Structure formats: C-alpha cells, structure tokens
Amino acid sequence: MLKDAIAPQALRRVLVVKLRHHGDVLLTSPVLSVLKRHAPHAEIDALVYHDTREMISGHPALSELFTVDRGWKRLGPVGQLKAEWALLKRLKARDYDLIVHLTEHNRGAWLSRLLKPRHSVAMEGRGRFFKKSFTHRFPYLHGNRRHTVEIHLDALRRLGIQPAPGDRRLVLEPGDDAFASVAARLLAEGLAPGRFVVVHPSSRWMFKSWPAERMAEVIDHLAAQGWQVVLTAAPSDEELAMVNAIKSRLSRPVFDWSASLSLKELAALISQARLYLGVDSVPMHIAAAMGTPTVALFGPSGDKEWGPWQVAHRIIADNRFGCRPCGRAGCGDGQLSECLTAIPSSRVIDAIDSLLKETA
16 A cells, blocks of 8 residues: 555546647546546546647546647747746636646646645656656656556556556547548448448658558558558648558559548547558557557557557567667658568558458
C-alpha cells in the first residue's frame, strides 16, 4: 500500500493535461475512463491542443474540454497573453483537486503551481523546477519496452489508483453527424459495411511511410481477392502526392477519399471497414479505438510503445536492423528509413491474409 496514495472518493474535479499530437491525445482516453470508474462523482476535465480536441471530445467520462490554440502566437505578444490569461482564469475557476500531467511540457508545471491543486502527478526526468512542481512523480520507462497507454496509466498507479483491464481500451466517439455523413457516402458509392478495406498509406512524417510501389502491390492483391479499397490521407501535399503515386501503379480501381474527411468522419469510416492497413500514424490508433482489425508497418518508431492497442492486429517490422527503433527522421535523419523500405510486399500480404482469416 502506497503511503502517499490519494483517496479517489475525495476528488471533486480533476484536470488531465496532454499537450502533444493527435495520437498521443487519443492514447490518454483510458486515463479518463479509469478516473471516472474510481471517482464516479468527480468531474473529469482535459486540456489539449485545439487541433487535437476531436480525439477525446465526446468521451463519456469528460466533463469539460479546454484547449490551447497554437494559433495564439499569431496574435502577437499582447494577444497571446490575453488568450493565455483567459484560459488560466477558466481553469482556476474549476478549483481542481488533482492535476494529471502526461508530458514533460513545462506548462503543466506552471499550471500545477498556479492552480494549486491538493495533488498533482507528472513523470520523472526533468529539472528541479519541474520536479518540485508536483506532489507525485511516476517513472517513464524508455526504450520501447512499455506501451504508451500503460505509461499514461502509471500516473494513476503512482497515486494508488489501479486500472481494471476493462477500462484500458481506447475511447473515441465519432458522433451521430460523422456516422450519418459516412453512411450516406458509402451508400452513394455502393460500398457495403464490412466489405471494404481502408488503406491510409502515409503519415505526417513521411519517413514512417512505406514505398508507394509496394503499397500498390498489396492493394492489387486485396482487389484480386474481391475487396473494395478506400484510400485515405490528410490534406497535405506530400501525403496526396503519395496517394497519387500509388494510384498510378494500380491495375484495378479504388475509392479515393483522401483529404475529404474530418477526423471524426475518418473514425466512422474505419469503424465500418473489414480491415485497416497503414503505418504508425494517428489513423492506426483510430482503427484500434474503433475495434477494426489492423495491419501496421513500423520502421524507426517503437512498435511496443506505439503499436495498435487492444485490437486484433499484425505488426510488420524488420528487426534485422539492430538500430531500430531509433526514433530518427529516417536513416541519418535523411527522411528515408531503410528498415521500412526493406520490408517486402509478400510479408504484408501474408499478414493481411492471416488476420482476415483469424477475424472471419
């Protein structure tokens, strides 16, 4: 029994802070679930970047969602200060009993000092100012040895709150509008739920992407097996160029939904798919949250730390490269990851066929 464990029944309001990318925010969703399970009477709030809010908006455990807009910097020093001050006043009015800070971002340390909760928890590994800002600190296990979801939940374990297995799943709520929009489009294009595969071939970091010619070979295999294929991508020039490179190599037609979906609509689409194929990116985590069988290719990023969570899946990585996962932007930061380019299409095809059979 922890000597400094907290009493969940005494919590009235909790703030969970996760100022990182979309996938990181989605992987915090179990923290909200576990807190609500142990303190059902408490109000659980979250603070995330404004552009990542769709990852947890609508979470059934969430009371209020606060955001930091990275666009505030464009307001100039005075405008940014006003926006920050308005946010701080709103947070202070909530009178939190507990802050759960899930990154090493110094904003969490300042919030802990300014909001003065009775309890606050963050990871170890920063300077004296950061360490002295929290009542509790939990260890961060580096080296691709522990999944990010479990690392997040370690913050609660450090407080004496033990997560139950059923509360560790990812939670993403697309919402009625997203489901209706996607259903109408599927109907219009003659795509039946469960009879198509979603392929999201790229990442915002292109060094995580697999060669276009290999992805085209896999898509042709899926089409030859009778599967309809829906291609998706973010509205960036690099990702759209990759989609076009793939389509130019295909021998069979596919449905291209690239750059036409919100994140909520992408989740609704993936929820209706028979299988998801992609690389280490936020749509892969969305697929896991929606319970869609997932085949994911990993190169320089850690598959044990970032792999598909609690969903039927296959991870494809070339562990002949003793340097992976290196976390670099390609070999020598050259934007090309040889541990990815070395993976043959046959391995991906075998993984897909195996997972489809297993989940039939």
